[in-house]
Each structure stands twice: as structure tokens, then as C-alpha cells.
Amino acid sequence: xxxxxxxxxxxxxxxxxxxxxxxxxxxxxxxxxxxxxxxxxxxxxxxxxxxxxxxxxxxxxxxxxxxxxxxxxxxxxxxxxxxxxxxxxxxxxxxxxxxxxxxxxxxxxxxxxxxxxxxxxxxxxxxxxxxxxxxxxxxxxxxxxxxxxxxxxxxxxxxxxxxxxxxxxxxxxxxxxxxxxxxxxxxxxxxxxxxxxxxxxxxxxxxxxxxxxxxxxxxxxxxxxxxxxxxxxxxxxxxxxxxxxxxxxxxxxxxxxxxxxxxxxxxxx
Numbered sequence: 001x002x003x004x005x006x007x008x009x010x011x012x013x014x015x016x017x018x019x020x021x022x023x024x025x026x027x028x029x030x031x032x033x034x035x036x037x038x039x040x041x042x043x044x045x046x047x048x049x050x051x052x053x054x055x056x057x058x059x060x061x062x063x064x065x066x067x068x069x070x071x072x073x074x075x076x077x078x079x080x081x082x083x084x085x086x087x088x089x090x091x092x093x094x095x096x097x098x099x100x101x102x103x104x105x106x107x108x109x110x111x112x113x114x115x116x117x118x119x120x121x122x123x124x125x126x127x128x129x130x131x132x133x134x135x136x137x138x139x140x141x142x143x144x145x146x147x148x149x150x151x152x153x154x155x156x157x158x159x160x161x162x163x164x165x166x167x168x169x170x171x172x173x174x175x176x177x178x179x180x181x182x183x184x185x186x187x188x189x190x191x192x193x194x195x196x197x198x199x200x201x202x203x204x205x206x207x208x209x210x211x212x213x214x215x216x217x218x219x220x221x222x223x224x225x226x227x228x229x230x231x232x233x234x235x236x237x238x239x240x241x242x243x244x245x246x247x248x249x250x251x252x253x254x255x256x257x258x259x260x261x262x263x264x265x266x267x268x269x
Contacts, residue, residue, distance in 0.1 A: 001014050001039050001181065002262070004177075005055075006049045009021060014039070014042070017045060018047065020046040021042050027230045031231055035134075035179070036181065051174055053109030054109075055107050056104050058228070058232050059104065059232050060107055060130075060234075061234050062099055063213070063235060064097035064098075064099065064237060065097050066096070066218075067238060091212065096218055098221060098222055101166060107171050107173055109173070110172075110266070112266055113266065114146060115269045117167055119153075120150035120153050120164075121247065122151045123150050124149055124241070124247070125147075125149075127145075128190075128238050129142060129144070129188070129208055129236050130142065130235045131218070132233055133219055133223070133232045137220065140179065140180055142177070142258075143175075143176065143177050143178070144175070144256050144257075145264075146173070146254060146266060148170040149170075150163070150165075151164070173233060173264070174262075178260055178261045185260075187209060189205050191258075195252065196252055196253075201246070202242050211236055218234060222234055251267065
């Protein structure tokens with residue numbers, strides 16, 4: 001089942017049909033103990049939704065260096081600053097890298113515009129499977145995430161990570177939540193496409209079986225010393241890194257597809 005947030009309320013997709021949950025508060029709905037039963041019980045048909053970002057009061061966090069390819073890219077970009085060793089060590093460490101990405105109100109939804117920093121010259125999208133977690137730290141679903149990143153700022157000094165990652169228009173999620181009736185297959189593919197007017201600039205893919213850490217491990221560390229009364233979203237890292245000579249430009253269209261979930265498409269402002 002897929003769950004959408006719309007201007008008129010929540011909508012569940014089940015068996016190719018759409019059912020209204022207009023009387024359900026989004027934050028309350030995501031934290032219901034009987035979430036699956038609630039969604040299965042929806043019977044009022046409605047049109048195909050025009051979805052918003054599936055987040056209201058939830059914080060969005062992110063995991064770093066969970067793919068070998070990400071570790072290699074971080075080492076390369078920070079080599080001149082002497083920070084490469086940090087990324088090698090965190091990839092192998094027991095403790096994962098976790099960082100705050102966005103407040104829910106700042107997140108961009110499907111069809112919205114994401115941004116590149118005005119003080120950065122090397123910017124890329126980072127396509128990521130994103131976990132939806134309830135207030136108890138349980139994985140209730142999955143969505144698509146775009147962790148916009150300024151590689152030159154992070155590469156200059158690892159301590160600049162918050163500025164490289166957290167700014168207006170730096171996080172997009174959607175188009176829906178795939179409700180976790182069972183775990184995703186390890187062969188699930190993530191596909192990144194970047195188009196410029198009249199041409200495809202980038203197309204690449206990876207699979208979630210390349211993620212080093214389990215989703216339960218990442219969620220446990222996030223909730224270990226913090227409470228999330230409305231739940232949280234957790235991006236699980238990227239295994240797709242565009243070539244070093246590529247940087248996003250205004251007008252580029254970024255599409256991230258995870259087949260079982262859908263496609264999140266955003267334009268660079």
C-alpha cells in the first residue's frame with residue numbers, strides 16, 4: 001500500500017485504487033499502532049492524488065558514508081583538506097554518521113524546486129532510500145529522498161558539513177510512503193536521472209544491497225538518545241555520485257526512481 005499526503009488529507013493507494021482518509025491527521029496517522037488496519041479499512045474512493053511532501057511535524061535526518069562509493073567520493077573531495085581519513089574510519093566504525101537534514105516544514109515535495117547554494121560551485125543531488133519512522137523508532141514505510149549537497153564546501157573542511165547539507169531547498173522527499181508490510185527486497189534499485197534542456201546529463205543506478213548498515217541499526221542509533229514525538233524520516237545514504245566534473249545548474253530536472261515506491265522529480269531553482 002502507498003500513502004499520500006494531499007491538501008485535502010491522506011489518501012491510500014491499494015490494488016490500483018485510491019481511497020480517502022480525509023478525517024485523519026497526518027502526524028497522528030503515522031504513529032497509529034493499528035496503521036495497517038486503518039489503511040486497509042479505507043473504503044471511500046477518490047481521484048488519483050496530487051501529492052505533497054509526506055511530512056509535517058517530523059524531522060528529516062540523514063546517514064552518511066553507508067555505501068563504499070560514498071566513502072570513496074568523500075575521501076577524494078576532502079583529500080586536500082586532510083579530512084579523507086575521517087570518512088574511511090566512519091565507514092568501518094561501529095557508530096554510524098547521522099546528521100540533521102531538514103525540518104519538516106522546509107522539505108520540498110514532488111514537483112517542487114530544490115536549490116543550490118549561492119556560495120557553492122560544486123553541487124550534486126544524492127538519491128537516497130528514506131525510512132519513515134514512527135515515534136517508537138519502528139520502520140513504518142519508505143519514501144524517496146534527495147539530499148542536495150555542496151561537495152566543495154564539505155570537501156574544504158568536514159566541519160562545514162551542516163552548511164554543505166542544510167539550507168533552504170536542500171531536502172526533497174516523496175511522492176508517497178510505501179507502507180512497510182514487509183521488508184524491501186535487497187535487489188531494490190535506485191535510479192538517478194538528471195536532464196538539461198534537450199538532453200540527458202546523468203543516468204546512474206545502484207541497489208540497496210550495497211548499503212553497509214541495516215535499517216534497524218540506523219534507526220536505533222537515531223533514537224538512542226533522542227525522542228521524536230511525531231516520528232522522523234531518515235535518509236540512508238547515497239551510492240550514486242556524479243563525476244567530479246559535473247555540477248548542477250539552474251533549470252536541471254532531477255528524477256529519482258525507486259520502482260516499488262515511485263519517482264520523485266524536482267527542478268533546480
